[in-house]
Amino acid sequence: MDKRNAIISVKDLVKTYDDFTAVQGISFEVYEHEIFGLLGPNGAGKTTTLEIIETLREKTSGEITVNGLSVDKDAGQIKQIIGVQLQAAGYYPSLNLVELMELFSGLYGVDIKPMEMLEKVNLQDKAKAKYKALSGGQKQRFSIATTLINSPKIIFLDEPTTGLDPQARRNLWDLITEIRNGGTTVVITTHYMDEAEQLCDRVAFVEHGKVIALDSPDNLIDNLVSSGFERKKEVKKANLEDVFIHLTGQQWREG
Numbered sequence: 001m002d003k004r005n006a007i008i009s010v011k012d013l014v015k016t017y018d019d020f021t022a023v024q025g026i027s028f029e030v031y032e033h034e035i036f037g038l039l040g041p042n043g044a045g046k047t048t049t050l051e052i053i054e055t056l057r058e059k060t061s062g063e064i065t066v067n068g069l070s071v072d073k074d075a076g077q078i079k080q081i082i083g084v085q086l087q088a089a090g091y092y093p094s095l096n097l098v099e100l101m102e103l104f105s106g107l108y109g110v111d112i113k114p115m116e117m118l119e120k121v122n123l124q125d126k127a128k129a130k131y132k133a134l135s136g137g138q139k140q141r142f143s144i145a146t147t148l149i150n151s152p153k154i155i156f157l158d159e160p161t162t163g164l165d166p167q168a169r170r171n172l173w174d175l176i177t178e179i180r181n182g183g184t185t186v187v188i189t190t191h192y193m194d195e196a197e198q199l200c201d202r203v204a205f206v207e208h209g210k211v212i213a214l215d216s217p218d219n220l221i222d223n224l225v226s227s228g229f230e231r232k233k234e235v236k237k238a239n240l241e242d243v244f245i246h247l248t249g250q251q252w253r254e255g
């Protein structure tokens, strides 16, 4: 197989906060056009790692390139080719979604059609709504739309489905997959292993600031099984989440 093209390369990344080392020499590559998951317990160092790659946080040491650009020398250029979810606090309460899109595109210095951006995330019917009037899933979709404003090569999604119901989560998985299929590389963090299994092409498990495993979900599961691991309880063909989806349907919820 041809070697895949690495769009992000992280080598020996270290981050210390005073005398605490949050990231202890992490190395990994993210390939172009994949959905790459950073998984691990609370406090493992995932957000710190993402924010350093996004050039939003200083590293202590290590080498990082994004599309061949160095975070040390080319932070401005990196910002132009990545999409990052903005903090909800930036969504001025008196503006509607179209106006917010216009505001953000102005900040990025790009000319976009707000309705087209909202259509991408199926929020065209909410164009005149204020952000605070959206449901949790709609807020996340809007936030993902804002990452796409500058037509980025890579988007970073930090726990995009936390707090959402099973339908809204699955809808977001479809959306994230569509974005990837459109040619954008996606880096995501999540605490949901079913999500990582469904969505991610490859995942890195981070624990105490180190990568302890990195592979496709399939390979990681197969390796565990071949080591002799067996689930204690026999798995049913469906789970309670399947019941939820079966009962309530899969369509977008606009209520």
Ligand SMILES: Nc1ncnc2c1ncn2[C@@H]1O[C@H](COP(=O)(O)OP(=O)(O)OP(=O)(O)O)[C@@H](O)[C@H]1O
Pocket: 017, 022, 040, 041, 042, 043, 044, 045, 046, 047, 048, 049
């Ligand atoms: N600005 C900071 N100053 C000091 N310590 C920090 C700072 N930011 C993060 N940390 C610490 O670094 C460690 C890693 O935090 P980080 O937010 O990267 O973890 P995470 O893997 O994203 O966790 P979670 O899954 O809870 O979001 C934690 O112990 C955290 O308390």
